Amino acid sequence: MDDAAAKGKLEAVQWLHANRQEGCTTAVMDNAAANGHLEVVKWLQPNRSEGCSSNAMDFAAANGHLDIVQWLHLNTSAG
Template identity: 60%
Template structure:
């Protein structure tokens, strides 16, 4: 049943449920959520008692399956791990990051900024930096993002961040060191 859930094979899952006795584990719903198989997640929720773990929402967030994340939030109590926010940011799933933030599933801001920057996800970086209230903190995190972008050779991110720290192009060279 776990393998059928992983592959999103609802018909096989139903057949196994009716004709076999082995059952499944929490991995079934965790795998289905990670792979974005919402109908399988719903069926498991309604027809099986094993449930899931925080991995279901965490990995659904990492893979950008916003509808699955939302459904799990509304229908299950496990929630997600503190890593979901950073994992979604690192994969560039801006809508998932925004949703997690709005629904109090926010993890480490620094980890989210780090993973988004090191993977070159400018839209996520921009949203994270824009969500910082204090000007001084914004500058600190922008400099951190620039440092991380340089470390991971994300030149597109560097070109995008530099003007935010130094509007004068003639003075930007010093930012490279």
């Protein structure tokens, strides 16, 4: 799931969530944010318990993903 989220593959993330237990770490949202995948980040927040670290916002900002920085600020404890 980490790899699918990092690549922005929302349908794969959703399938893995429904059908598998392994392969999802606390880096899942950090990596999706870092790579600019807002829809994946939005889906992960209410559906997964791993959450994100402060790295999610830092990585998103460093890579120019202002929309993700703003969303994380409003919707997670990372903000």
